[in-house]
Amino acid sequence: MATSSFSREFVLSKEAAEIICEELDKQTESYVPKKDMHEELKKGEEVFKRLLPHL
Structure with missing residues (x-):
């Protein structure tokens, strides 16, 4: 198997190609965000409302 980059082949x-293919085919764990984005947006909205009450 041959592949090239910008400056090298x-x-x-x-x-080696079989090992790489086997590794790429393995299942990976799903990404679990460390913070709940809906909750973070809710907090931000509350702060925004508190700082700018005239809006």
């Missing part, structure tokens, strides 16, 4: 052995 890489040639992989069949075994």
